[in-house]
Amino acid sequence: MGEDQAVAGAKAWAGSADYPNKSTSKLRGDVLAALGVLKVATADQLQRIVRPDLKSNKAIRAALLDLHLHALTASDGHTADREKLWRLTGHGLEAAQEVLPTGRDLGGIARGASRSGAPHSMMVNERILAVLQGGSSPLGGGGVGSIADWSTETVHEVGPKMRAITDAGLRAPQPGLPVLLVEVDRGTMTAETVAAKFERYKRFFERTAKRGEEMRPYWHLMYNHRPRRMYGQDPNAVFPPVAIVFGGRLGPGLPCRTAWRPSRTPPSPSGSPAGGGAATTTSPTTGTTAARSPSSPPPWSTCASSG
Numbered sequence: 001m002g003e004d005q006a007v008a009g010a011k012a013w014a015g016s017a018d019y020p021n022k023s024t025s026k027l028r029g030d031v032l033a034a035l036g037v038l039k040v041a042t043a044d045q046l047q048r049i050v051r052p053d054l055k056s057n058k059a060i061r062a063a064l065l066d067l068h069l070h071a072l073t074a075s076d077g078h079t080a081d082r083e084k085l086w087r088l089t090g091h092g093l094e095a096a097q098e099v100l101p102t103g104r105d106l107g108g109i110a111r112g113a114s115r116s117g118a119p120h121s122m123m124v125n126e127r128i129l130a131v132l133q134g135g136s137s138p139l140g141g142g143g144v145g146s147i148a149d150w151s152t153e154t155v156h157e158v159g160p161k162m163r164a165i166t167d168a169g170l171r172a173p174q175p176g177l178p179v180l181l182v183e184v185d186r187g188t189m190t191a192e193t194v195a196a197k198f199e200r201y202k203r204f205f206e207r208t209a210k211r212g213e214e215m216r217p218y219w220h221l222m223y224n225h226r227p228r229r230m231y232g233q234d235p236n237a238v239f240p241p242v243a244i245v246f247g248g249r250l251g252p253g254l255p256c257r258t259a260w261r262p263s264r265t266p267p268s269p270s271g272s273p274a275g276g277g278a279a280t281t282t283s284p285t286t287g288t289t290a291a292r293s294p295s296s297p298p299p300w301s302t303c304a305s306s307g
Helices: 003-013 025-038 043-050 058-069 090-099 119-133 191-206 218-222 251-257 300-306
Strands: 040-042 073-078 084-088 150-159 162-172 177-185 208-211 214-217 242-246 279-282 289-292
Touching: 025 040, 025 043, 025 058, 025 084, 025 090, 025 119, 025 150, 040 043, 040 119, 043 058, 043 084, 043 119, 058 073, 084 090, 119 150, 119 162, 119 177, 150 191, 162 191, 177 191, 191 218, 191 242, 208 218, 214 218
Parallel strands: 177 242
Antiparallel strands: 040 084, 073 084, 150 162, 162 177, 208 214, 279 289
8 A cells, every 4th residue: 555545544533623433424414314213322222222333321321422422412420320312402303304205203312311310211212222123033024114204202292282292103104003102111101091091092093083074084194094995894993003121120010000990980970980980990800890999009919918
């Protein structure tokens, strides 16, 4: 190699005044897109999403630092394991809009989320990563989609003063999945809260809107879904799947946390259930159902000890 060639090669690898950490424009764009979806993430999570072939997150950290110099990213805190948390700034959010699919609503920036360690966001990110990477066992399926197919904290308007805010949503029409909505519970939600979430989703899926001369399910319009008509089936009566991922402090009480369900007794004029306000508890071990007072808590401890 001649002297002139060596000098040219050194200049190619040198950091410019604008990007002294030597990150590439392609990598910076990929990091912007991933943070636009996730809202807040660690360099390790970003590396596993945008450059899973790399052995370390050094290049990702370089891209984050170069973006930070241009006021596109910020870091406000750390995870419980002392990993630095990164988010987009307002200008960064605008830049992410340029590299993500047209029309994608990114919501707002995650200002303040990092100060508490963002445990919920970290769990949501890991669930997204699990789908992107696929199963690790011999029978595990391959990964599905890319980070651009996901959205987080998506608002689904149900009606006046009622909405369902989805932790993560996947649009994957290629395998026949118009949208998969994912809720993540770190062990903090009660069974009543979980049930209320599904009720809100049901009401959202039942919402209709007029398109031309036709009334269509609103979620079809929101996700640009055109269902295939099948003999004997109303395509508008088919709802997309909603998955809930349980994590955190689970223990043996998990079957019981998901077993309680309210009775279908219609409410009385006073607003409480008729017939004394009874609710029902179903045992996951015996399958029996018994009435209980709505003021008494679901018998998690009884159920856990029996399991």
